[in-house]
Amino acid sequence: HVYNDEFYYASTGKNIAQNGRTCPLIYINSCDEVKRFNYFQPPYPQGWPYLIGVCHKIFFYAKSGAALWPIWYQAALLNKLLLAGSIAALFVLLRFLYPLPSAWGISVVLAFLPFLLHLAQGASAELATLNALIIFALAWLCCSHSFTWLNMLWLALSGAWLTQMRPEGAIAL
DSSP states (O other), X not given: OOSTHHHHHHHHHHHHHHHSOOOOEEESSSSSOXXXXXXXXXXXXXXXXXXXXXXXXXXXXHTOGGGGSOHHHHHHHHHHHHHHHHHHHHHHHHHHHSOHHHHHHHHHHHHTOHHHHHHTTSOOSXXXXXXXXXXXXXXXXXXXXXXXXXXXXHHHXXXXXXXXXXXXXXXXX
């Protein structure tokens, strides 16, 4: 894992998927032992644990091999998928702004940044925030080209999603 709060995200996501509540589960020593604090208010937005919980539900209902994995491994798989989606969405965004070789080159550079590849191995919220930021930038671009109610709705929802991933996303807004 990269950061210590990854286990917090994973356990909260599992609690959202199984109980429908964001009550955090704090790890005592390992991933298997959890201690519940009902009175403890989560210190940051619950967008990333909610996404982990949705992913856990999809794996559970699909009865795939990933449904048997621990929740932390499912969150790490989700991070890898979000990195791939971020690279594809960044290419689409840059393709609107720059010529094809520039968009391709910047996307390839992002794909091989060592820090992002390191983050993709864990369950941290940074890649989900990057994905939400790129989706917000796409919505902003579409809204600036065509000011329709659908683009405004996309912009508002992606902005809310960005701030729910990490509070620092409000700075980008």
